Amino acid sequence: MFSVKRSITVLCTVGFLKNMLFILPVLMLYYGYKGVGIGDFFLIQGFSSMMVFLCEVPSGYVGDLFSRKRVIISGFIVWTLGYLFWIFGSGFWFILAGELLFGISMSMISGTLEAYMYDLLKKQRKEKAFHKKFAKYNMVQDVGLLLATLVGGVAYNKLGGDATVWLCVATMIMAIILMMFMPDVKEYRRIVKDDKNKFRDILDISINALKKFEIRWLISFSSVYGVLTLVLMWGLQAVMINRDIPVYLFGMVFAVNSLVRVCWGYGSAKLLDKFGLKIVIGVLVGIICVATSGAVISLFVPYAMVYVCLGAMIIGSGSVVLARVVTGTLINHRIESDERATVLSVKHMIEKTLAGVGMMFLKPLFDNIGVGETYMLCMVLIIPIVFCAKVLRKMSVGVE
Numbered sequence: 001m002f003s004v005k006r007s008i009t010v011l012c013t014v015g016f017l018k019n020m021l022f023i024l025p026v027l028m029l030y031y032g033y034k035g036v037g038i039g040d041f042f043l044i045q046g047f048s049s050m051m052v053f054l055c056e057v058p059s060g061y062v063g064d065l066f067s068r069k070r071v072i073i074s075g076f077i078v079w080t081l082g083y084l085f086w087i088f089g090s091g092f093w094f095i096l097a098g099e100l101l102f103g104i105s106m107s108m109i110s111g112t113l114e115a116y117m118y119d120l121l122k123k124q125r126k127e128k129a130f131h132k133k134f135a136k137y138n139m140v141q142d143v144g145l146l147l148a149t150l151v152g153g154v155a156y157n158k159l160g161g162d163a164t165v166w167l168c169v170a171t172m173i174m175a176i177i178l179m180m181f182m183p184d185v186k187e188y189r190r191i192v193k194d195d196k197n198k199f200r201d202i203l204d205i206s207i208n209a210l211k212k213f214e215i216r217w218l219i220s221f222s223s224v225y226g227v228l229t230l231v232l233m234w235g236l237q238a239v240m241i242n243r244d245i246p247v248y249l250f251g252m253v254f255a256v257n258s259l260v261r262v263c264w265g266y267g268s269a270k271l272l273d274k275f276g277l278k279i280v281i282g283v284l285v286g287i288i289c290v291a292t293s294g295a296v297i298s299l300f301v302p303y304a305m306v307y308v309c310l311g312a313m314i315i316g317s318g319s320v321v322l323a324r325v326v327t328g329t330l331i332n333h334r335i336e337s338d339e340r341a342t343v344l345s346v347k348h349m350i351e352k353t354l355a356g357v358g359m360m361f362l363k364p365l366f367d368n369i370g371v372g373e374t375y376m377l378c379m380v381l382i383i384p385i386v387f388c389a390k391v392l393r394k395m396s397v398g399v400e
Contacts (some may be wrong), residue, residue, distance in 0.1 A: 004183050007120045008133055011113075011182065015141035016173035018076065022152040022167045024145070025254035027364065028123070028237045030161045034090045039363045042359050044092075045234070050109075051103030052349065060345025061202045062336060063112035069184045072116065075108030076176045079295040083169045087162045108353070111344030116339060117121050119185040123225025123326050131329040131397070138321050139265025144171075146258035153252070199209065209343045214395055215334055224328040225353045228381045229356045232291055232313045234359075235375065239313070245305050253310060259385035260318035268325040277326070278393045284323055285382075285389050285398035292379050293317020299372035330395060 002010050024031055031041050063071045082101030086096055117137065123126045149166075155164045202362055209215050236253060238244075245253075294312030301309060327347075335343045366372040 001183060002121060002181050003186075004123055007183055008117065008137075010178060011117060011120070012137050014138040014175045014178050014350065016144035017139050017143040017171045017178070018079075019141040020168065020171040021145060021146045022147040022155055022164050022342075023161070025152045026156045026161075028241065029093060029156065030086075033161045034086070036092055036095050040092060042234070044096050046201040046356045046360030047096060048099040049106065049352045049359060051100045052107045052352035052356070055104050055107035057202060057206060057342065057345045057349050059108040060111040060115075060341040060348075061198070061205070063108075063115060063341035063345075063362055067186075067200075068112050068116040068119070068123075068341060069179065069182055071108055072113045072144045073104045073176055073179045075112070076179065078108065079105035080169055080172045080176075082166050083172070083196075083332065087165050087169075093378045103352075107345070107348070110348040111346075112341045114328060114332070114344050115341035116185070119337065120183070123185055127333075130332055131272060131325055134328055135265055135269035135325045138325060139262055139269070142258055142265050142321065143230050146255055148263055151255040152254075167233040173215060178296050201378055205339045205342045209339075209346055209363055212221050212231050212334070214344070215331055217348055218327045218331050218395075219390055219393040220346045221324060221385065222347065223354045224381055224384045224388065225284065225323045226320055228288055228292065228378060228385070229317045229323075230354045230355050231358065231375075232295055232317040232379050235295055236313055236317070239295070239306070239310065243303065245306070249377060253314070257318065258373075260314050261300070261321050264318045264321035264324075268322045271322065272326060272329075272357065277395060277397050280322065280326060281389045281393050284319055284326075285386055287316055287319045288385060289382055291319075292375065292382065295375040296372060296379065310356075326392075330392075333397075347358070 028041055032039070038042070057074075059071065078101050082098040082105065085098035085101065088098070089095075114134070117133065118130055120126060121130055121133060127135075151167070152164060156169060184228070211220075226318075236257065236306070240249070240253065273282070275283075291312050296308040298306055298309035328344075331344065331347060332340070365377065
């Protein structure tokens with residue numbers, strides 16, 4: 001069993017392994033290999049996000065009541081089952097089944113893992129360093145994604161689609177094994193009176209969290225910003241396919257995307273410490289405006305300029321790491337330990353719901369009006385981002 005002192009380092013290793021998504025840089029190609037088109041890709045991604053909506057808060061509440069470590073392990077197992085559906089099946093329904101399992105898994109892992117990390121730090125009385133450790137975790141898992149994207153495109157060409165997914169299964173199994181030896185923090189579990197209904201308790205936690213002014217605005221900013229960066233990330237493949245970028249460059253572009261995310265993870269805590277919340281929020285707004293503009297013009301500029309637009313989209317989509325560290329830090333410092341996973345799951349549920357709705361809308365938009373015009377419509381999301389940013393700039397970063 002790993003000690004609590006070493007636990008954050010081991011948890012970062014777990015994040016590294018689980019994020020080695022070798023299939024990601026060629027995901028649309030793999031969908032095509034399995035008989036699923038680009039339009040259906042966005043529809044399926046939307047359904048996956050809606051599954052997170054259904055499972056996120058209940059799974060977070062389970063993480064508050066019982067062992068967060070075991071909930072995380074169960075989530076990894078469900079994710080592995082999703083891979084197996086992809087490997088042994090083909091066509092819309094098997095791919096959808098795999099994505100739905102990924103959605104269930106994400107709901108089990110997201111809020112619970114973040115809460116588990118905070119609890120490990122709190123047990124060591126180091127919760128004030130959460131933003132640094134959370135930034136490190138995001139950086140390390142994106143290093144895993146970077147290495148996976150470098151290997152993924154080559155593996156797909158040399159070994160085929162299903163063999164590439166088998167690589168993902170192998171790293172996920174290693175993550176499961178490591179998690180089994182992590183410490184179980186029992187001190188912060190939620191104790192509910194025998195006469196109180198569990199469903200009522202979930203509602204009370206969720207409603208009370210959303211009633212808090214600062215948490216409500218933090219969730220709003222994180223959710224809308226996340227939708228736009230998600231569109232930018234998946235839009236990379238759509239732009240590359242539309243502009244006939246060579247297949248061998250898919251892995252390279254996504255490797256650069258992962259490298260940028262690593263850089264954001266490495267620098268996010270440093271930026272927050274050095275420049276403060278106001279400037280960091282301003283940087284986020286400026287970056288997302290430039291990146292979305294690059295996505296809009298990418299379909300209309302000369303071929304050589306497409307790579308400049310892709311670069312802007314990569315920087316913009318990667319900035320979600322900085323937004324995640326900022327909002328995650330501020331929210332964690334404002335909630336109680338015995339409801340932490342539930343509140344964080346409410347945050348992730350809202351994020352995934354908006355992402356799911358957005359992805360589902362992308363299918364008819366891409367199919368009927370085109371890629372460039374779709375990005376023009378997505379620029380409307382900048383308005384609520386700016387509005388939320390004005391509120392966030394007035395908050396404090398420290399533990400209350």
